[in-house]
Amino acid sequence: MAHICGPEVVKYACHCGLLRSISQLYFCRHCSKVRCSFCVCHEVDSIFCGKCSENIPSAEARVKKNRCSNCLVCPSCQQELWPRVAATKTSANPDEPKQVVKKMHYLLCQFCRWSSRDVGIPDQSSVTGFPDRENVYANRLQEVLDAYKAVVLAQKQAKENEKKKQRKKYLSYTDITGVTAAALRKRIGLPADRTHPLLKNKPKKPDNAVAVEEVDDLPEELFTEPVNLLEVTSVDQRLLYPEAQPVKMDKLFPVHKQLSIKRSLRCRACEHNVSKPEYNPNSVKFKIPLFAYYHIPDIRIVTVEPLRAGQTSELIIKFTNPTQHQTVVSFLEIALDEPEEPEIKEVEETMDSLNIQEKQHASLPSMTSTSQPSSLLSLGSHRQPMITIKPRQIFQTLNSTVEIPTSTFILPPRDDAAEFDDSGDTHNIQDDPKLVKWRKSNKAFIRLSVTPQEGLELKTEIVCGFAMKHLYTNTIFTQQPQKYEHKVKVFLTLGNLVGSE
């Protein structure tokens, strides 16, 4: 989507003070706020392989070190490897002259033409049966890993013991009778010492790593022979396989493809999902797509007159209404320095009004109590904002002023069929001709005047900003959509200052 919305000259301010283009923002309709990627919780939904589109449970993925067991990537260019069929003639019996054509497979990269034959991997009869390179240090790694696991376990055990000791404030039977636990166990016929079964078979401590004092001299060829870059691997190629880090090209080996994840995003303030993908790895759709692009009017720069210091230039921007509801847009002066207290209050107010309305919904109609209660409503009344995220200041210097128009304009709802309808624009909207230059279906072209500050140097990047207030129709509550006035701060990068005539 970045290429549709790019270049990023129009930026919207998130609650947290970050400026992002609209394609990178989310819109939580439960708290009616714009959220950036830092204001949402990222959760891993499912793990899958991007090549074979197979869903892999997270436990299995952990065991496989987040790599697909079937798919391989090219060690030379990190693209996917594809098996190729090569028919080889092999005679099953050397005495028989009749040759049997056998299907053999080798791997080929379509991008850099690396093939498994390059490094001498024999062709395989099955597509998936390519050998993995064995790690020389696998045993040592496992030893160290086991030792650390034991340490973790011991620490956990110690902590639990401590807890038990603290809890032991009452008398136990053994204390009264004078029979110790060990004695009791002996009488029953159990071994006296009772240790945790996992602690019993303690893995042996790995040998300490020993530093070698004498290091072999570098081979003579390194100083005498010219370097052949075609034989030496690049940093990317080495880091692709950290266990071995091959130095020479002929040591490259196919690597298992890393798995991808689908993530769902959750608003940190109200814990509602703002983005949830479909489970199927083949699907690119979302179950919950609360992207700002679908809810907040999209602003794009159409034309800017050459910007000169201290002179007013005409700026034409296009507003597009992405929602199915008519909206009214108005402009407000942007205030960067004020600590944004009023906005907090406003949020709380809307929150309160939200809750009141929800409660009314929940209590009032007998319909909901007799029939099945709407899950959304019940959720809504219970879910209080978990964290109040403090708004932060926006660090963006504005070096031009926008003349804020006093009049407002209407954006009609989006109509997908309008593009194929040649009947023309039949909506009779009374527009301020000074503000609205032209309109078509759900788009309006707005004329603003921008004045860069006096005394700016040539080629300074001019940034202007305003607050956009638009009517947002919230449709979470199915009984009746609610309308809010939503405010968002918008920053436009208009280009560089040119000479003053």
Add this chain to the structure above:
Amino acid sequence: MSRNNIKILPGALVCDESKLRGDITIGAGTIIHPCVNINAEAGPIIIGDSCLIEEQVSITHRLPFDQQEKENTPVMIIGSHNVFEVDCTVEAAKIGNSNVFEAKCYVGPRVTVSNGCTIGAGCRLTEEQILKENITVFGADCQMREAIDVPAKQTLQMDTLMKMLPNYHHIKKPNKKTDAFIKQI
């Protein structure tokens, strides 16, 4: 070079819509799609046997500025079994055999291409260099590696094109006999 002098050997398939300018010799079995632009502005171009030149390919014989004032006109020689994929631009004066120029690549006039090389999609080679045998150029920053073998020949594709293209396009007739061409050389 105002006069067009196009020599097409028997067995070659040259579509009529292709734009051929200058002194061009096309070897047997070579397929030239429509919308191919071959421009021999600095001297003759000789294309070898069984080359496949796809749509939107531009092959230009152009000399670098510092070499333009030489007396003898250089010849651009393209070997056999080369594949020029869609929308590649090739200006290299010497091209060997069995090379593949992938889609939208650019090879500048100072480059010499030997045999069995693959220039990857979108790669731009502009500096003066000699590509060794079986070199593969790939990736956004034109990484190079040495392939073990020459790229596979496109025989099947070319056989199909030989059958299909005459059904839908006007073809330039071969105007040279093989013997005459050999004598000429």
